[in-house]
Amino acid sequence: MIADPSVFSPEQPYDRRFMAAAIRYARRNVGRTGTNPSVATLIVRDEGDGRPPRIVGRGVTALGGRPHAEAGALAEAGELARGATAYVTLEPCAHHGRTPPCAEALVTAGITRVVSAASDPDPRVDGKGHRILLDGGLKVTPKVLAEEAARNIAGYLTRHRSGRPGVTLKMALSRDGRIGLRGEGQVKITGPISNAQTHLIRAQTDAIMIGAGTALEDDPRLDCRLPGMSDRSPARIILDPNLRLSPDMTVVRTARDTPTFVVAFADADPERRAALAEAGVSFVACDTDPETGRVALPELMEDLGATGITSILVEGGAELASSFLADGLVDRLILVQGGIEIGEAGILAPVGLAEARQRFPLVRDQRFGDDHWYEFDCGVA
Template sequence: MRRALFHAQRGTGATTPNPLVGAVVVTPDGVVVGQGRHPRAGDPHAEVLALDEAGERARGATLYVTLEPCNHQGRTGPCTRRIVQADISRVVAAMPDPNAAVDGGGFAELRRHGIAVDVGLLADAAARLNQAFITVQTRARPMVMVKAATSLDSRMAAAPGVRTPLTSRQANRRTQRLRAAVDAIGIGSGTLLTDDPVLTVRDCYRFRPLARVIFDRRLRTPPGARVFSTLDAGPIMVMTTAAAISRQPERAQALTSAGASLIEGAGELGADLRRLLAWDISTLLLEGGAAMHAAAWTAGVVDRVHMVVAPIVLGDDGVKFFDGLPVPLSRLTPVRVETLGPDAWMEADVHGNR
């Protein structure tokens, strides 16, 4: 199963809106004869690729798969049919599929054909790997990761409106890898006005264009912002409100001409996130400033945290990340803490959000 999880992880950034899935076929005497991963939406599923590689050697073998095999017709045929045809004797799955179209139906179909089914091996690892897919299926919104850099005294900038680079070259490289693994980057209009970022991925390969989302209820985004010079890197969406568009029709038209897609949101982050699913955005990395982070925590939509702490003190005039931790510590589960150059990088999962 660890090998299947390894193969599944290799599809990170490429399979949206589908889950990450890996599969391994093992003969009764323990020989691996087939391996596969789902490469991208519309392509064959991991189980099919692993069984194709195994060929006749799959007869009587065990199939290890990171997610319940599908039993419905989508862009591809049901994996259960292919498993039955291959004469697999046993299927070991890490976890059930949270998709209501599957919902245990895959396991039931396999058992109906006399195939032994075991569920739950390395379930926690599989669930964390597919947290984005699970979030979409169970909460009807993208998985939200926040990434923030602060000083030792928890300041994000030296003063309001002042661009303050904090992190090292090593931490910046990690940020690029993180961007390469998500479907979209999100910032607030305040960060856009202060930093004028291009929001691209540098020195990392991406399987698909990176969407950029600017949360801008008041429609302050300038049409001349640098991000609009990078349209070839991926779509740019401005999440605003119908009221803001009606108040500023000329700016709305200028932004559209610059290449932005204006999305009429509700002005409430939780509701606005759901609109991003129409763009096949399953993972959103929020890199905004203090206001953007406060909105995400207040809305209860933060699923994972990437925190970088630089060995610098900005003092009382600096912009605070937050005045106090906005969630109980019991809801944060540290995953790893690393040293990147002079900086400390912490990754933690958040539990109990909506």
């Protein structure tokens, strides 16, 4: 990694405007690029004749992860790339695969300046992309809106830094801090606008996770139900160490349509395992936490990260949420407070708004109808 900041060029007045546009463009394919992050590149020309700079090429990481954003933007810009500035939301890659590194492609295309946002912790890149650009005679300005760009690719960054997927824990809270009523199935706490926001997050996430208790009580679908986006439903992961799920449950009946994984102990009921497998369910082995007898979550998350999963949305009940928080595995916490009250018989949330405000920085605070949406950065990665 390049340590000497003197090799970099200073930020220009319009850099943040174009980088903000690139970050917005990168959101287009979040959750659809496999193990690669969704990155955007804008090629911007400044003719120096008094007219404002203009975008002549755009690119975003393609579905599945290839080609990279730089390739698409350079192809669109053509000869107009020569002498232009490239705005890239992640440091350009430096490793050779089936195609040359993106950093080399920018040099070859005649780009004269590169403005980058987030740093890439992948050891094959991590400063090497900037080094290629500098050695090619380009001016480089890094870390422009780096934090904003990193939010788009948080799962990718966490997987490379911590060896596990990035985790978002989301809970709906009543006004009196309850998440439901035991034995009553799903309790409607939030309204249609915030529910749609939840489905949007599902569409941008590799997998959604719940525990067997939530699956048995609610029989949820765990899919994305936004119009035209059903094909972006995440994979489903159910922690069911003792195999209590039955073949007639929704997640099992639809397992051939949406990838469904059950986390189970090796000695769990073999007949139930066979029945679930026949329905299309896949299995993930897990270790036992010697203190609790439950699934060892840190080891499980490392195993899931090794499969290429970069982001997980945890929507389970209080027990699963408490375990993730206790093990320090939550990177982003979403609390959506609805307008109803459940009462003393309700299940208390494992972390309430007051506690969350004390423990974590608040990064998003919005109203959706009668609901209040809060996002906290738990700072794990």
